[in-house]
Amino acid sequence: MPVVDSHAHIWGEGFLPRAFFRRAAERWAAKSDERTPDMILPRLLAGVEDQNGDDFVENMNRAGVDRSFIMMIDVGEPVFGEEPPVSIDQQIEFYGALQKRHKGRLHCHVSVDFRRSNYLEALKRGVRDHGLAGIGELTPDGFAADGESVRPMFKLAAELGVPVQIHTRAGVWTDFAGADYSEKNPVHPIHVARLAKEIPDLKIVLCHAGFPHWWQVAAEAVADLPNCVLDVSNWNEQLESDPGNLIARLATWRSLVGSERILFASDQASGKRFTGDRSDLGRWVAFFRDLPANAEKWGYRFRAEEAEQMLGANALSFYNLS
Template identity: 30%
Template structure:
């Protein structure tokens, strides 16, 4: 795995071990497709009693996510005494069949600019649904040209981590020398949790023993034991 370099603003922290938040997110407007906001509004509206009108909730959802220049994230890191964060790109377009939002390539180019703004404090992983026709090409560019440090896969969007469509991404990760983060925890609608069980990673481990695999969320809370044992049985998980 590539080492996270400590330069610029991080120079003063090299005398001690850095504290890194290895699972963060940062969003701008359009990073979630409109259909995702629609469905989330429906779910959140029914999560309270009496139920609310989704139309009243919908306008506020995206507003609460947006952190265009990363300043909110940096303030949170400072408040918690954390040196740096690793942002995991999310590509949720296909699960709601809505490609009208910001593309993964645009997100990752944005993250590359954020990394330049906060040297030594902000890093990012690529995030691409492997079913996208141009996904593998975009992934390689994201690492070679935009500085992404690895790959984040989100199987609850509708595929298993061992599906054939994922295999070229693992092989490319080995070629690039970067790790793969795989979501392994229960999720909410419109995602499908059956694709996220941590034992689904076992086939990937068996096929690619040299691939560095990170179990996002470590199966918590339902599958923590399964995630621990699945990871422990592999030399690079």
């Protein structure tokens, strides 16, 4: 059975504006008098790049992952007040070429901020001309998924017949876990559920399944919305510290949405800073593969077919791939 990672990122050189990492650099610099943001920024920017995806695919091979769904994110002017050196149009070309170079291994997505003029045209070009597999990752920052401003984008996705991937982790960008757990936070899964109700033809991935605080509400909110699936990326953070808890969560998700609507995902990033020995992708795959054997000691049962579905078959059928 194929192993499919439904959520990962590859960045080319110059895809991220410096402003993207500025907050993170400032936070780290504040920890020591000898560090300044300018010392840290170049290292942050350089560590994530992979110009052709070869290094990323090598990392998949080591982990036993057959296919990965690669996200694009528009983190330019509309969100960070600064354009990246490489334009959004060029980035779309990059993901088209990446998908061709690694045919059958990488399925890339297109993402263009709705505040850009002609963004719908650019999204259409990505899907129609470059054959990109979906729209995403969309990070609700300055909008909510159920807002009127982004409705045309979701109508377009439904029309084109491609899934959208929407971030539902409480923290956004370089803030991992977030602080506002109320529904006022635009990344709260409730907004995605409302959107899913409005457009039942739209296929939606709830990226990160509400990590860390909304894990249950994410599944409850979409339980009776069959156009939505959960992706388990970022939960690998608790792989070492709390495997029993992870198994309990998976079992709860299964009873709320069914194992056929849970997708294996990692949020694996490209670049030397994240791949090779620094990547836990192989251990994350093994956790799912060994689920039938390991769940029992925590009081749960998973069948081998359920593990296989989550590890790959679900993503392929959701994307109409075989």
